[in-house]
Amino acid sequence: MSAQVSVRDDGAVRILRMNRPEKKNALTAGMYEAMAAAIVATKTTPSIRCLVIAGQIGAFCAGNDLDEFRKAADEGEGLGEPVLRFLHALAYCERPMVAAVDGLAIGVGTTMLMHCDYVVASAASRFSTPFVGLGLVPEAASSLLAPRLMGPRRAFEMLVMGEPLDADRALALGLVNKVTESTEVEPQALAAAQKIASLPAEAVLAARRLIRGDPGEIAERIDEEADFFRERLQSPEARAAFAAFFARKR
Incomplete structure (x- = not known):
């Protein structure tokens, strides 16, 4: 388990926290591994009935660590x-x-939310998916889930044009269920998770399957996007965009 990811069970609720505040929770390979393991482990832990994914105050997740993307390229x-x-x-x-x-x-910090069933955000939250601006393509099946969630034109605006969303816009588009003050985000998310966990477990599972549809379709799109992503990461456009980004950081 990565030290930059903490996992804590509160009764029937598993709380999965990204804990790399110095980098605004930009995700590393180790963090991805730890988060995946905590999620997969719920399959064999029937006492866990709901998951909460959280970050830090002021930074839920700044996306993938760009140094690791540069190394991958x-x-x-x-x-x-x-x-x-x-x-x-x-x-x-x-x-x-x-x-x-x-x-x-940012990036996967936004697209992972499309897999969540309920999202509480602070009024100070900002959502953005700057993939195309970096010469890349969307990931996490967002090219499938975003058009379903908000319609193809608004999905294009977010995923291709890279237009950021504030909390109220995210609420209006259905990316977020509830907007509240920063101090209330986690208490209200935990209250929602506890409510879900108190419902009949098998009925929740069946209803959720009906709502979400075939997970295989989502996984297939994840893999399709990954193939495009690999190609784009080697492209002159992406290399130029990353070089410009890191030049600005110096």
Whole structure:
């Protein structure tokens, strides 16, 4: 288990927290591995009836660690197995997932929310998916889930044009269920998770399966996006965009 991911069970609720505040919870391979393991383990832990995914105050998740993306590009790789394990864990998770979002949610920090069943966000939250601006393509099956959630035009605006969303816009588009103050995000997310966990477990599972549809379709899109992502990561466009990004950081 990565030290940058903590897992705590509170009765029937498993709380999965990204804990890399110095990097605004930018995800590393180890963090992806730890999160995937915690999610997959719920399949053999019937006492856990709901998951909560949380970050830190002011930063839910700044996306993938770009240093690791640059290394993957140099080595001719793509998203990498740890990322894909995490995304498949989201797709095949049979426990309801609640997210508690405060502050930045960038890249996979936004797209993972499309797999969640209930999302509480602070009024200060900001959501963005700057994939195409980096010469890449969307991931986490967002090219499938975002059009279903908000319609193809709004999905294009977010996923291709990279237009960011504030909390109220995210609420209006259905990415978020509830907007509240930063101090209330986690208490309200935990209250929602506890309510879900108190419902008849088999009925929740059956209803959720009907609502979400075939997880295999979602996993297939994750893999299809990953193939495009690998190609794009080697492209001159992506290399130029990453070089410009890291030049700005210096």
